[in-house]
Amino acid sequence: MKVKLLLFCLVLITGSVKAQSSASLLQEIQKSKADTGRVKKLLALGRLILLKSGAGPKETDSAYRYMQQADLLSIKLNDVKGRANAALLAAMISNKKGDHKNGAALAQKGFDFFKSINDKPGMAEAYIIIGQHYENAGDDIDKKIAYYQQAVDIFKQVGLKEREANTTVGIAELQTMQGKYEIAVKNLQVALAIYQSIGFKNLEQLYDLMGTSLVYLGHIDEALKYELMAVRLMEAKGDQSSLMCTVYNRFAVCYYSLHRWDQALIYYGKALKIARKYKDSISMAVIIGNEVLSYYRLNQPEKALGKLMELKPMLYLFTDPQDQIERYYYYCLVYTRLRQFKMAKVYLDKMEVLKKDAGPQITEIQRAYIGYYIATEQYSKAYPYLQAHEDYYQQKKVLQFLASNQLSWFKVDSGMGKYLSAIKHYQRYKMLTDSVYRTANDKHTSFLQIEFETEKKNAELQLQAKNIQLLKDKEQLQRSRVTAAKASRNMFIGGSAMLLLLLGVGYNRYRLNQRSNRQLRAHQNEINKQNESLQMLNNKQERLIDEKQWLLKEVHHRVKNNLQIVMSLLSTQSAYLENNAALEAITESQNRVRAIALIHHKLYSTDEVASIHMPSYITDLVHNLGDCFDTAGHRIRFEQLVEPIQLDLTQAVPFGLILNEAVTNAIKYAFDSDGGQIVIALQLVGQNDVMLTIADNGRGLPADFDLKSASSLGMEMMKALSKQLRGTFKVQNNGGVTVTVEFEIESVRYNTEAKNAYEKGEPNISSCAGC
CATH class of the missing domain: 1.25.40.10 (Tetratricopeptide repeat domain)
Incomplete structure (x- = not known):
């Protein structure tokens, strides 16, 4: 039974770099x-x-x-x-x-x-x-070996021994792939001698390859020894690389070859764990296939079939005919053992199709047919395959497969009634198994026993050494105790004298500390009194600030109420007027007063009494104007693009009046009966400047309109209020009327002026609206 060895390709990298x-x-x-x-x-x-x-x-x-x-x-x-x-x-x-x-x-x-x-x-x-x-198959592998050999010759010539040995190991691995195990072993022995001559210690890869070659040559005991050394070296380093996966698999193969299939499954499991860690699907498939063979050998075909089901999703990975034959062989074996001969025949037929490209895998096709014909009692059909199998492995001198073939021949001859021939084949089988397996098992057992005894003796020697060292330590401890007792007596006398001296110094320090503590307590009492005074002043100042805030809110509330009275008076006055122009003037005045009143309403209804949040102010002002002029009925829509800007009272009043005037003009004069849209935008321009834009999509200004000569009350108000804001005022005719006012935020301007005045040593006189 042939198990699959994971192949690692030695990567002989250029140059030598320290491990980093x-x-x-x-x-x-x-x-x-x-x-x-x-x-x-x-x-x-x-x-x-x-x-x-x-x-x-x-x-x-x-x-x-x-x-x-x-x-x-x-x-x-x-x-x-x-x-x-x-x-x-x-x-x-x-x-x-x-x-x-x-x-x-x-x-x-x-x-x-x-x-x-x-x-x-x-x-x-x-x-x-x-x-x-070059590929690791056919003529390519010979070309690859030739190039490696040229490298070996140069390394030998220039004295680079480690590189010479590394490359020789690479050649040996390729020869293992070719089935040239004896030559591979000789090359590995040459490499080992070179490594030992330079004191090279990382020999796990060489040991593993040596074990692989020896398995195929039937020297299982030697193979196991080398694989065990490789495993121990790598486990000592805590190696969990993909190479460890290969080594575990090959170690398991040694146990498999010794018919220790249960032990082989343990190491297949370790190899599979590492392959899954690296998501190495190819290695996983190879190892699972080896597990299939182990369960088959343990006569547990159901578990073997379970593993085959685990393997089935990975079959697409194998496109090479030889690899495909390998997988089909597993299925044929297990289904034959389960006596599901129809399924076994399916995979026999699949192998037959690939027979011309089988290469070394032809032996697996032969074994599959032999097993199938024995199980189905078609003994005569097995003879050609038995002979072909015998000829192949006689040439390769692989004893374990020759032994297996002799056992199959014995079963076929027995089934055919050729008992004399059957006995001869059985005797041949026993002879081969005695030379391969029993001797190998005995040597393996002896090897492990000797190793165990050696480790036991080493442990006893180490224990004895520890006991001797313990006695020495005890003697040294006794001497130390005597010396320590003498030193303790001398130290006691000296210490007593020092203690008396320290007591005198300590008492003096105690008196000084007492005096210092009294002074510190007096200072602390004075500091506490000052802190209490400061706290009282702070509380008083907070009360004054609260009162100031309340008074400011009260002022804004009263101003707003007074403005409400003014609006009520204007409303009452309008009831006695019949002139439309006068009524319109009264309405516009009411809206202007309402714009100012809304500012004072915002100031007293929020915690912030120094500035107004413009987005909410603009929303309320536009809503009031919409109600006043019934913009919904006239199908006028508003759109606001307002950034969260704060303005203080000095700028909010002219700002609100300008906004009121511009929106009122747009509502009254911009649109026909179809209505339209008014866009109000307030945005920061640069770091400190603000731009107010009121734009409509109405009929626009007359062609002869001139801003400088415009003399209407609303236009004059907007120009005057823009100057009061220290800003620029523009009116443009662009698909409707666009009114733009750009000005600097008052608090920023005031702080800048104050700083300049301070630096020049001049008093700061700031002008503001209403001053």
């Missing part, structure tokens, strides 16, 4: 000068981001940006080596994106740069990146 976080590298880049040092740091940051576990499109784009910055700076500095390394990083990015053709061209560009300056290590790194753009 991306944050610290970015900090160094920001502080660095625009020189070759910055180029190296930019490239190092790009590689770090690109090769981070779980890196996706976002990280790839970030790596590309840093590569571009490095390349541009290299061009500016004429740094050929920097340009070469930037080209290699660009090639790695293209490879990550799946654009292998462009990646290979960029890697070749980097190689040409290195060659132009005779940088041999750089040329070796370029060979590696060029090789990485």
